[in-house]
Amino acid sequence: MKDTSDQPPAPEIDTSVPHSARIWNYWMGGKDNFQADRDAGDAVAEAYPDIVLMAKESRQFLIRVVSFLAGEVGINQFLDVGTGLPTMQNTHEVAQRIAPDSRIVYVDNDPLVLAHARALLADTTPDGVTAYVDADYHNPDVILADARNVLNFNRPVAVMFMGVLGYVSDFEEMRSIVSRLIDPFPSGSYLVLWDGTDTGPAVVEGGEKLAEAGGVPYHLRSPEQLAQCFEGLEMVEPGLVPITTWRAESDDVTHIDAYGAVARKP
Template sequence: MNNRIRTDIAHNARVWNYWLGGKDNYPVDRAVGDQVTSFYPSIGEVARADRAFLGRAVTRLAAGEGVRQFLDIGTGLPTADNTHEVAQRIVPDARIVYVDNDPIVLTHARALLTSSPEGVTEYVDADAHDPEKVLAGAAEVLDLSRPVAVLMLGLLNFVMDTDEARSIVRTLMAAVPSGSHLVLTHPTLDPELGGEGNVAAMAFWNENATPPITARTREEFASFFDGLELLDPGIVSCSRWGAPEAAAVAQFGAVARKP
């Protein structure tokens, strides 16, 4: 695999970083980010809502569900309130494994590899398309015989085939025991959430940036949770999960428990 960092084509991790107000991006990322925003003005709100959802979901799992282990796949570039920071504020001995295969994320991994003295934070260089490799790396840090929260925020939308995306989820959740949780967000074209703006934005993205992206319906998103028990409030706009009065964004969010 060629791990050279491409600065001539926009990349999701860096554009997302730009939308979040970060500095780890290049002119091409800002140009594409601005063009996507012109098609879909609320994309920055989606990015911020997704990040806020992460904090609320991890807080609930650590404080309310007794989760002490987190597998965060598709980490992206570090920003404020990363998974380990949220979890270890509540549970200092929490163990967190970050997974990504983006070379620019890898160069920033050291910023993620901080931890409370009692806990552990590690980074695995692996592709979500290879869940067995993800699990092998995670097993070096996490005890997969004890509950694990598996997080994939804004990740499965880069797995273009829905059957493959379901297979990835099934493989990961089959490897963790009862009491584990699945945490997902995913963009949608659902007009009830304002998703029609995603159509032109995603078409532009797929012509000008990498990796390609797809939206999914509520029913397709729900299928990722087959066999799991959704936590309240179920499948909602990620901005409204744990914050019911917030304005909706065109990004589903949900958390479910493995029975």
């Protein structure tokens, strides 16, 4: 595992080009964004207003999922792939609040995310471990080699892809990434995945506006395609559903074009 405290400063960041992590931060109400990000975010939101709700509800989904895994299931190891900019209630904060000895490995290869991770992704308990792998999820072997320094591969691990796989243009490559990152872990490990879906014309138009504004293209997929990522695993109830409805505390929820699920490795 890299000792990020001794790493050189992150490369200079071009604030004139829309950046996916900063756009998402803008939608979530954060302050780590610039005018180009806000312009791109507004262009998407004009076509698909629910994108702001999706951003905020995705964090609520993360909180419910990690609380379930750390609490009911007893998982205390998490591999969070495609971290994005730290905001509130990050994976390690939720997990270590419930299981103080939780070990979390965040993965991203973005210099902006790296800079924030160094400053903000710190342990919240004396017994916990929070670490960062500077790697691209297109290279699962690199991620796994580094993660071995923190995670015990003989014990269950929750592998998380939280709204990031749409940046993989090829569907089969996306499935391969998921498979290669869950395969090394033992029975009792879990896959957590959510992504935007092509389940409405407005969200599709929003995706087109993102690309037109200079953002990295996001490839929306169908719920049926996302379900293929869970083949061979045991789906946790209620299965693959809109993220707003996954173990929601209330039935009064808005269905949005983002589906997610949690599944156990038998």
